[in-house]
Amino acid sequence: MSTTNAPIAKKATREGFGDEIVKLGKENKNIYVVDIDIGKSCKTTAFMKELPNQHVNVGIAEQNGAGLAAGLATTGKIPFISTYAVFGSLRMAEQIRQEACYPFLNVKIACSHGGLTPGNDGGSHQAIEDMGVYRTIPNMTVIMGADYHSTRKLVEQAANTYGPMYLRFTRDAVPMIYDENEEFEIGKAKQLKEGKDVAIIANGDTVYLALQAAEELEKEGISVKLLDMHTIKPLDREAVVECLEIGKIVTVEDHNILNGLGSAVSEVIAEEGKGKIKRIGVQDRFGESASYEKLMELNGITVENIVASAKELLR
Structure with a gap:
């Protein structure tokens, strides 16, 4: 763990997702990104460019994206749906409940702009209830890393652990706490x-x-x-x-x-x-x-x- 006496380096945790998903996608061709047409904001454009055969953009259609991801999961793929937290938790909650959690499929919901970090985007884009929504659905795992490096490690764990998972990232840069060698375990504080x-x-x-x-x-x-x-x-x-x-x-x-x-x-x-x-x-x-x-x-x-x-x- 880094010390707070050192100069504070900051990076949004959505950057951690964007970097890690490219690495994971190159290592495992079953990993897919299902984009909801905001790849630039959610940091999946590098994945789209480097791994176009593992990338699908469904447009501004979160519910369709959830259904597509569930379908991919039934064929052995590991889809990461990428959108804003407020849409990934509310607009497609029914589809995730019925099509991913109920049949216990290996679908990951990877959402940027969690909590108050969208700031000037306003209340419509600030997801303040997302983790609570998914916490109540059986078979769902709910995760939020504290910084860039912890997020990368938790995304990697999510990719290698079967089951529906909600991963929440920040829009704004947040201070680095951990170094790249710190290890994390889903479900273990x-x-x-x-x-x-x-x-x-x-x-x-x-x-x-x-x-x-x-x-x-x-x-x-x-x-x-x-x-x-x-x-x-x-x-x-x-x-x-x-x-x-x-x-x-x-x-x-x-x-x-x-x-x-x-x-x-x-x-x-x-x-x-x-x-x-x-x-x-x-x-x-x-x-x-x-x-x-x-x-x-x-x-x-x-x-x-x-x-x-x-x-x-x-x-």
């Missing part, structure tokens, strides 16, 4: 810090904020356990139960606080019957046209609020 006073569980673009908050808390003598919960389904229940030995948990996500990471962790806490939690995320509201940073601030998804929430639990 990555521990960044060990601590005993408070636990912070984050995913996606909020992991770097959580890392900064943990360092601020440590300066004040507060010991922090920090997890990157890149897979929210299947959730690493064991990791959450271990956090309950501390008993005070803050969750951080760029997603509605309803039915996302915070809800998934809360379910474990309720079933175990112990522990306290503070959920930081989108406050059950639509986005608006503003910078990504401003939108995060409006929803309290900030280093300052993570620190304050941790201290409140400790009181």
